[in-house]
Amino acid sequence: MSGGKPFRILLIEDDSMIASVIALGMRTLGAPYLLDTAYSAEEALDLFEQHAYDLVMSDYNLRGMNGLSLLTSIRQRKPDTPTVLFTAYDTPQLQRQAREAGINDYIAKPFLIEDFVNLARNLLPIAANAIGARTP
Numbered sequence: 001m002s003g004g005k006p007f008r009i010l011l012i013e014d015d016s017m018i019a020s021v022i023a024l025g026m027r028t029l030g031a032p033y034l035l036d037t038a039y040s041a042e043e044a045l046d047l048f049e050q051h052a053y054d055l056v057m058s059d060y061n062l063r064g065m066n067g068l069s070l071l072t073s074i075r076q077r078k079p080d081t082p083t084v085l086f087t088a089y090d091t092p093q094l095q096r097q098a099r100e101a102g103i104n105d106y107i108a109k110p111f112l113i114e115d116f117v118n119l120a121r122n123l124l125p126i127a128a129n130a131i132g133a134r135t136p
Contacts, residue, residue: 006032007124008051012044012058012067013037022057025113029121041065048074053081055123060087060094068094072101082123086111 009026013019019037026035036051038044041062048056056074058067065073071083082104087094090108098106105119 004032006034007054008034008036009120010044010047010051010053010056011035011037012039012041012056012062012070014039014059014062018059021113022116025117026120028114028117031121031124041067041070044070045073048077055082055084055120057084057086057120060085060089068097068101068103071098071103075102084119084123086116 011019011022011026013022016039019039023035023037026033036047036053038047041058041064044056044058056071058071060067062070067085067087071085074081075083079102083102084105084107085098085103086107086109088109095106104123107116107119
């Protein structure tokens with residue numbers, strides 16, 4: 001990708017320490033990007049209404065609405081937006097629910113930050129193809 005507008009990524013994680021580690025890791029993405037961090041589902045929905053995101057990545061365990069409900073709501077609003085759910089509460093039932101909701105990918109904590117960044121890297125072309133504006 002050269003000369004294009006940076007990708008815009010929304011990260012939802014209510015633990016500021018984990019959000020900081022992910023933000024540091026995302027520096028190895030290998031593509032220009034802007035990362036917005038929300039610390040609650042409500043804050044994420046406000047940001048989502050204000051900006052066009054190329055990727056939305058959410059923790060499952062949030063205060064108020066959980067990450068699965070949040071991502072389901074986001075997919076209903078903009079079905080082409082790639083979404084990722086990550087969680088420390090990994091169960092077959094939650095994995096099935098995420099698949100049924102159309103979540104693009106799922107990763108269990110603890111994860112290697114390299115795996116998380118690779119997952120983001122692999123989903124960004126989906127956004128590029130969906131909006132037709134950012135082709136390599």
